[in-house]
Amino acid sequence: MHIPDGFLNTPVVISTWALSVSALSYSLKRTKEALKDKMVPLMGVVSAFIFAAQMLNFPVMGGTSGHLIGGVLAAVLLGPYAGSVVLACVFIVQCLIFQDGGLTALGANIFNMAIIGTMTGYIIYRMISNSLGGKKRGIIAGAIFASWASVVIASFVCAIELSISGTSPLNIVLPAMVGVHVLIGIGEAVITSLVLGFVLKVRPDLIYNIA
C-alpha cells in the first residue's frame, strides 16, 4: 500500500513526515544501544530479502494483488527498532531509486508500515509468543497472527490519512482498504511463517532475544 504523490494533503504530509522522523530517530538510538556484532550481516540480508519479496505481487482476488510488507518478519529477527529502520530504508530506496511511493507520501508510508505496522505487530507477536511459552510453536503462532494484523492495522491508518486529506470519505475508504488488506494479510502471514520456520530450523539463534 505504497501511497503515491497526490493522495495526501499538506497537513497530513507534514505531520506524517514529522512523526516518522522522530520515531525513526528514536529507533536509531535504541538500535545503537542494542545492536550486536552478529546482527550486522543479518541486517544486510533481511534488507535485501524484504526488498526482493516486496517485488513479488501475489493475486488475492480477481484483479487485485498484494505483496509482503515484512515489518513483523524484520522485527522478529532484528527486534522492533532495527526492524523499523530496515523497513524505512526499503521504502526510501523504493521511493528515490524506483519511483515506488511518492516522496511527499514517504513520511506516511514509513509511518504506516515501518513504524505503526512493525511496532504494533511486534507487540502482538510478543504477547502471543510469550503466552505460549516463547518456544518455536509460540514464535510461529505469534508471527502468523501479528504479521496479518500488521497489514490490516497499516491499511486502517492509511485509510484514515486518505480521509483526513479529503481524498475519499472515511465510511467508503476505510471498509474498502481494511477489507482488501484482510486478504493480503493472509499472504503476509504465510510468507512470514515460512521464512521464520526455515530460520528456526537452521539458525534458531538468529531470532531476536532468543539464545
Place this chain on the structure above:
Amino acid sequence: MNKKEILFGIIVALLLGGLISLFASSWPDGLERVAEDKEFLEKAEVQPLVASPIPDYSWPGLKNEKIAASLAGVIGVLIMFVLGQTIGNLLKKKGR
C-alpha cells in the same frame, strides 16, 4: 552468520528480485484497487518531485522488458544489502 550463510541469503534475495519477480502478478495492489474502485486514482497523476534513476523497476533504455526488470531487481537487492549492512556497522558498538 558465517560467510556461507550470508552468501546463501544474498543469492536467495537475488533470485527472488531478479528472476521470480518476473512472474509476479501485475494486477493493481490493494490501495490501487481501492483508488480505482472509489474513483480517486486520478489524483495520483502528478509529476514526481524527483526523477528516479530506475523508475517502475525497469532499467531505462533496455528494449527487452524482462532483462530491464530483472536488472532493476538485482541492483535493488544489492543496494539494500550494502545499505542494511552499512547502517548496522555504523550503529553497532564494538566488542559486542
